[in-house]
Amino acid sequence: MLNKTWVVSAPGKVILHGEHAVVHGKVALAVALNLRTFLRMTLRDDGKVQMQLPNIGTRLCWQTSELRPLLAAFPADRPESQAPSPEQVEKLKAFAGLADGAAGVHSIATVAFLYLYLSIASKGGVLPSMDVLVWSELPTGAGLGSSAAYSVCLAGALLSGCGVIAYPLREGQSLARWTEEELDVINSWAFRGEQVIHGNPSGVDNAVGTWGGALRYQSGKITPLKKVPMLRILLTNTKVPRSTKILVAxxxxxxxxxxxxxxxxxxxxxxxxxECEGVLEAMAERPSQEHYPVLEELMDINQHHLNVIGVGHSSLDRVCQVTATHGLHSKLTGAGGGGCAITLLRPDTAPSVVAAAIQDLGTCGFECWETDIGAPGIRAHSPPSLKAEVLKVFSGM
Structure with missing residues (x-):
């Protein structure tokens, strides 16, 4: 098994509709964002575990002999459904030399990796030596599911590398998916990673990262939509920080x-x-331009509602105003109060219109991407199928 390499990716997520109302038992629609996190894992034979996260400037290395004493806190017969215990998390923080209460991106990424590595490896009783490199197109802390995409990639690669599930890539196949049963296992472990990072997550972000497409969330129940179209959007990060907790309160x-x-x-x-769920299902069955005015109107109405309940922000109003001058329709996504907005692009939207909107949004100090929603979930890749910029990162590390 030495020198075997696995490459996987998982998408981020945005909330299409239902922000804040979902806290009060209403329906929310979460969709996979085609900005992805990529992970490459290669087995070694030198007794080292090396972790590299160039997005956040992190490089870590341990001897497996250093990690082995930690296995006492991760018994092989521990139920997979059991949540991470505070004792386990504190033990990993202490091992990693993290200060009490440390909650930075570097800290939580390190602890989540150690938790999943030790938990999954303990099933086989052997701590494999490996190099793990993670690179992401997703900004951190923007409410776009970056931590969940990270956890999903870790779970998929570690479960495959430790032989718990099969790696689905076949010769001549550029990318592939696991079976539904294996995806259930990946999602379950990714949720554990999210619990390490967030404490009490809803499970929506890791489910979107695992299955992709779109899912309906209501009162704790997650239901993937059977089939959804890929929709073009502009994603705009206002870079205005916000507190989800304060906005919810x-x-x-x-x-x-x-x-x-x-x-x-x-x-x-x-x-x-x-209503949007019904439109998406209709579009998946029979694509038609007539659906886009409905989606645009729903976005406009919802944006007004979100302002009414107090989660709007002048920066988000500015996104809506700027895109409207180009005939486009936008709404906030996520907690609001700043953060990100999405703008729907029709299939026939001219490239010049998109370019002008991006330029005007950039002039406002915002960061903007043209991408898709309804993207596929976790995927296994062969190197030729990877994007050029990902290959450049992988080859340079």
Whole structure:
């Protein structure tokens, strides 16, 4: 098995509709964003485990002999459904030399890797030597599921590398998927990684990263949509920091203060999510230009609702205003209060219109990408199928 290499990728995510209303039992639609995280894992024979995360400037290396004593906290017969314990997480933080309460990107990425590596390797009783390189197109801390894409990639590669599931790549096949049963296993372990990082995640982000496409989330139940179209979008990061916790609390306060006003707004957002779900399913069955005006109108209505419940921001208003001058329709995605917005692009939107919108958004100080939603979930790759910029990173490390 030595010198065997695995390459996997997983998408980020955006919320199409249902932000904040989902906290109050309403439907939300989450979709896979075709900005991806890539992971390359190669087995070694020198007793070392090396981890490289060039996006955040992290390079780590341990001897497997250093890691072996940690296995006592990861018994092989431990149920896979059992959440990471505080004791396990604190032990890993102490081993990695992280200060008490350290919560930086470097810290949580390190602890999540160690947790998944030790948990999965403990099933076979052997700690494999390996090089792991992770590179991402996703910005961190922007609400785009970057941590979940990381956890999904780690789970898929480690489970394959340790022989828990089969690696699906066949000779002559550029990329492939695991079976539904294997995807369930990947998703379960990715959720453990998300628990290490976030404590009490919903499970939506790792599910989107695993299965891709779109999924419906309501009251803790996650239901993947059977078939969805790929839609072109502009994704704009306003770079305005926000606190999800504070924004969620603000909506709750408004709901308690003005229930007769706020409850109908949340009910309307719920109806938007369900209407959009029906449109997406219809588009998947029979694509037609006639669906785009409906999607655009739903985005406009929802953006107004999100401003009403108090999660808008002047930067997001600016995105909507700028894109509207180019005949495009936008809404915030995620927590709001800054963060990111999505702009729908019709198939016949001229490249010159897209370029002009991107230029104008850049002039506002925003970062903008043209990409797709409804993207595939975790994939196994052969090197020829990888993007040139990913190959450049991999070959340079």
């Amino acid at each position: 603000g909506v709750k306060d408004k709901l308690l203060k003005f229930p007769a006003i706020m409850e109908p707004v949340l009910t309307s957002i719920d109806a938007i999510s369900q």
